[in-house]
Amino acid sequence: MxxxxxxxxxxxxxxxxxxxxPFWRGVFREAxxxxxxxxxxxxxxxxxxxxxxxxxxxxxxxxxxxxxxxxxxxxxxxxxxxxxxxxxxxxxxxxxxxxxxxxxxxxxxxxxxxxxxxxxxxxxxxxxxxxxxxxxxxxxxxxxxxxxxxxxxxxxxxxxxxxxxxxxxxxxxxxxxxxxxxxxxxxxxxxxxxxxxxxxxxxxxxxxxxxxxxxxxxxxxxxxxxxxxxxxxxxxxxxxxxxxxxxxxxxxxxxxxxxxxxxxxxxxxxxxxxxxxxxxxxxxxxxxxxxxxxxxxxxxxxxxxxxxxxxxxxxxxxxxxxxxxxxxxxxAMLLSDRRPVTVSSADPAHAAELAVNEDARTWWVPADATPGHWISVDIPEGATVSSVQINLADHEIRPPKPKWAETQQTLVWRRRIDMAEPAVEVLLEGSADGVTWEPLYDTRGAKVSRTHLFVELDEPRAYRHIRLTGYAQPYGSKLAVSGLRVFGHGAGAAPAAVTPRARHTSPLNAAVTWNGAPTAPGYNVRYGLAADKLYQSWLLYDRTDLDLSALNADHDYWIAVDSFNENGITRGQPVHLAAA
Structure with missing residues (x-):
């Protein structure tokens, strides 16, 4: 299977x-x-x-x-x-x-x-x-x-x-x-x-x-x-x-x-x-x-x-x-992109919409570290939810500073890797009406340390709301959500196809533009050295232009732009860009 x-x-x-x-200290996850x-x-x-x-x-x-x-x-x-x-x-x-x-x-x-x-x-x-x-x-x-x-x-x-x-x-x-x-x-x-x-x-x-x-x-x-x-x-x-x-x-x-x-x-x-x-x-x-x-x-x-x-x-x-x-x-397609969100509270510098803006480098944070803060995202009417990805950020994490003997020199930094796996406790729920909630995933008491939890439902379900509630966080920090990403399929139609225009602005760069499709929040720009070898791609939201800057000199390229929304992807036809 x-x-x-x-x-x-x-x-x-x-x-x-x-x-x-004594000049700088940071605590974050890495692999x-x-x-x-x-x-x-x-x-x-x-x-x-x-x-x-x-x-x-x-x-x-x-x-x-x-x-x-x-x-x-x-x-x-x-x-x-x-x-x-x-x-x-x-x-x-x-x-x-x-x-x-x-x-x-x-x-x-x-x-x-x-x-x-x-x-x-x-x-x-x-x-x-x-x-x-x-x-x-x-x-x-x-x-x-x-x-x-x-x-x-x-x-x-x-x-x-x-x-x-x-x-x-x-x-x-x-x-x-x-x-x-x-x-x-x-x-x-x-x-x-x-x-x-x-x-x-x-x-x-x-x-x-x-x-x-x-x-x-x-x-x-x-x-x-x-x-x-x-x-x-x-x-x-x-x-x-x-x-x-x-x-x-x-x-x-x-x-x-x-x-x-x-x-x-x-x-x-x-x-x-x-x-x-x-x-x-x-x-x-x-x-x-x-x-x-x-x-x-x-x-x-x-x-x-x-x-x-x-x-x-x-x-x-x-x-x-x-x-x-x-x-x-x-x-499955993304159902949560820039959708309406409701939260228990928010730090003014980390607003609620940062949890659904498709950027792992920004995040929502509640006003304090009290357990029970929550965020809820509205799903398009008629959509079915098949999976949820919960992405938590490392926000102002400050455990007790380790002793010198507990650290190792790595490059220019002293470092201590925490092998204890501090628990991340969250409750994920779904609702059809915003009143009655069904539990979908619960890590309370499970000693789970993962911060990019991927939850695949046993079968697609027709929810209008997905809610995440935070409980214990690493080292007593605040809940910080960089992406409450809900996936499934919408009930409508995929967007119309788009056709790109491309011109060189340097031997290594091309300006690519296209007329937007009315119901497309995003586009996938595909490009390569032949019309049937569009092996590279660049995913964009809320834009109808791209400075394609990864080209190799003295080579022809073919470029296509796919439009997409929560209902599906519409493939675009490639256009030819001759070498500069």
Missing amino acids: SSFTCNPLDIAYRFSDMSVG ADPSVILYKDRYYLFPSMSGGFWHSDDLATWEFAATPTLPTYDYAPDVREIDGHLVVCASRSVKPCSFFRTTDPLSGQWQEIPGTFAFFDPNLFQDDDGRVYLYWGTSNKKPIQGQELDRTTFERIGQPVPIISGDVRAHGWERPGENHDHRQSNGMGVLMEKIAGTDPYFEGAWMTKYDGVYYLQYAAPGTQLNTYADGYYTAPSPLGPFIYSPQSPFSSKPGGFMTAAGHGSTIQDRHGNWWHMATMRISVQHMFERRIGLFPAGFDADGVLFCNQEFADYPMTVPNGPADPWSLSAK
């Missing part, structure tokens, strides 16, 4: 308590840089700063396993199967990085193989002939490198080979900044530019071999940006020579409720379906405030690597068998 999920992944993201001396594999018929997910890993039977429901014997505070852990062992390594920029292996990850027993050199953002790869390679690098100055390693000792063989340096004059998506324009950056983006400059970062390597071709994937331009994405180079051998793919970025999510889809891993499930798991950003409390997304992926008949990221934070099917990756997304 198929499962359903909704990005970001519904797991118990760990709280990090971070500080820089990023996901490395996932299928090992002995089970999926294992290792993200940064989590104190362990998650494992799953179906890619939709995940269980956590702590790993106190592994280096908790080393960034970007990589997991691969090498000679029948599950092997993990992670980032240390100055000290040699060890490798850890096991044949039973759930036993907690790991063999350490001491490292002989330092690296950051590693990815191991074992080729069909048994030879092992390591790819690594995260820098806005140095290239991503590759090198062969001894398959038993993981010591170096030969010399490192520089592979990916990027080219912001030809690859529009590699340019830093919000919407690929650093002048639009704000908040954490501006802070990162002050620290590291405006040069893009190239990082997060991942190697996939398909049909005899080596696909080396990489992330750019920066994890704190909506434009964080993954591209790729191909080669006939593990260390090259590599050629840039103009189909890059193949994983990109610059619009919608939660943006970004970079620094990821690509795997096949047990049914032969391809998936890409990547980092999504919030980056409000800190640039490393991040989450994890799962996206259908694949290779087309021409060997092009792609992701289906259309409506990528809407409910999605995780099939229990072979499936077309383009059939899995948008299994």
Whole structure:
């Protein structure tokens, strides 16, 4: 039987308590840089700063396993199967990085193989002939490198080979900044530019071999940006020579409720379906405030690597068998977008409508932290509700400050990861009339720590109101709702089709405009290098224009705009945009 999920992944993201001396302190959840594999018929997910890993039977429901014997505070852990062992390594920029292996990850027993050199953002790869390679690098100055390693000792063989340096004059998506324009950056983006400059970062390597071709994937331009994405180079051998793919970025999510889809891993499930798991950003409390997304992926008949990221934070099917990756997304439509909301109270700086504005970086907060505050959203008349996603924000979280000995140095910050999983208690209810309420999901007393709860109803129901009531919140904080997102199907018609107009404003940018459809609150802009390869998309609300800024120079593009509302999606026909 198929499962359903909704990005970001519904797991118990760990709280990090971070500080820089007496000058700054922040407490927020983080998991990023996901490395996932299928090992002995089970999926294992290792993200940064989590104190362990998650494992799953179906890619939709995940269980956590702590790993106190592994280096908790080393960034970007990589997991691969090498000679029948599950092997993990992670980032240390100055000290040699060890490798850890096991044949039973759930036993907690790991063999350490001491490292002989330092690296950051590693990815191991074992080729069909048994030879092992390591790819690594995260820098806005140095290239991503590759090198062969001894398959038993993981010591170096030969010399490192520089592979990916990027080219912001030809690859529009590699340019830093919000919407690929650093002048639009704000908040954490501006802070990162002050620290590291405006040069893009190239990082997060991942190697996939398909049909005899080596696909080396990489992330750019920066994890704190909506434009964080993954591209790729191909080669006939593990260390090259590599050629840039103009189909890059193949994983990109610059619009919608939660943006970004970079620094990821690509795997096949047990049914032969391809998936890409990547980092999504919030980056409000800190640039490393991040989450994890799962996206259908694949290779087309021409060997092009792609992701289906259309409506990528809407409910999605995780099939229990072979499936077309383009059939899995948008299994229900959004019913709550900018709908009327009623709340028990509101902080003037965090109004009620911020819980239904399709932006994970803003949220509603009640006046105080008293248990029992609630928010209710009205659903369009005649609609049926099939699922609800509850997204809670990390608002002014202040647990007791940890002692120095309880923290670790990570980059420039002292950090403590809270492994206790402070409970999140909420009650979700539905009503047909706003008077009589039916419970839909209740976490009171369950010691649940998840803040992106995805609730799939046993069957669609005709509700007019969905209400969320908050009780205990982490560390006694206020309830903070960044997205009370209700999904299902409306009773009306999908909007009319629209036709875009496109013109180049630079070799890497195109101005795309269209006449709006009267009943469409949003549009999905699809684009690619051929009319039948519109593999990239950009989800927009309340707009009829887009500066399409992720183009590769000297290539023709085809662009289509889909209109949508709570009743469905109307596909638009592509128009041709010749190279500038």
